[in-house]
Amino acid sequence: xxxxxxxxxxxxxxxxxxxxxxxxxxxxxxxxxxxxxxxxxxxxxxxxxxxxxxxxxxxxxxxxxxxxxxxxxxxxxxxxxxxxxxxxxxxxxxxxxxxxxxxxxxxxxxxxxxxxxxxxxxxxxxxxxxxxxxxxxxxxxxxxxxx
Numbered sequence: 001x002x003x004x005x006x007x008x009x010x011x012x013x014x015x016x017x018x019x020x021x022x023x024x025x026x027x028x029x030x031x032x033x034x035x036x037x038x039x040x041x042x043x044x045x046x047x048x049x050x051x052x053x054x055x056x057x058x059x060x061x062x063x064x065x066x067x068x069x070x071x072x073x074x075x076x077x078x079x080x081x082x083x084x085x086x087x088x089x090x091x092x093x094x095x096x097x098x099x100x101x102x103x104x105x106x107x108x109x110x111x112x113x114x115x116x117x118x119x120x121x122x123x124x125x126x127x128x129x130x131x132x133x134x135x136x137x138x139x140x141x142x143x144x145x146x147x
Contacts, residue, residue, distance in 0.1 A: 010067060010070065013075065014027050025037055035070070037099075038095065038097075039060065039094070050091070051091055052091070057090060057115050057128050060095055060113075064113045065082055065132040065134060066111075067099065068101050069109035072101055073136050077137070078134070079133075080133040081132060082130055082131060082133070084128055086127065087127055088127050094117065097113055097114075098114050099130075100112060113130040114126055
């Protein structure tokens with residue numbers, strides 16, 4: 001799943017997203033219709049009860065869904081929409097979003113994503129699931145340099 005040149009290019013695309021850099025997101029797997037995004041859970045990413053904020057889970061799902069689609073359709077992608085179901089409060093030291101393509105079409109790809117937290121002992125707990133539609137489009141205008 002980790003074709004080195006493709007993974008390196010995908011990591012450059014992630015690094016070109018200022019919000020991803022702010023969160024400290026890392027792309028750890030990319031290829032074969034799958035992608036895995038991780039980020040360290042830290043105080044600034046929590047909500048008032050000490051759980052990972054739902055917006056952070058949504059961000060991770062959105063990006064993982066789109067990167068998974070990118071493994072089969074290329075880099076001209078925009079999220080068309082996604083749904084997320086929160087299953088349990090997200091706690092731990094690491095958030096992992098693993099997505100895989102369900103169906104890739106000419107103009108739209110559907111992917112699904114499992115979001116899990118990992119604790120200090122390495123135990124993984126599923127905390128949310130998401131599914132999204134990713135649109136294949138012309139490269140949008142951007143003010144950021146492309147990889």
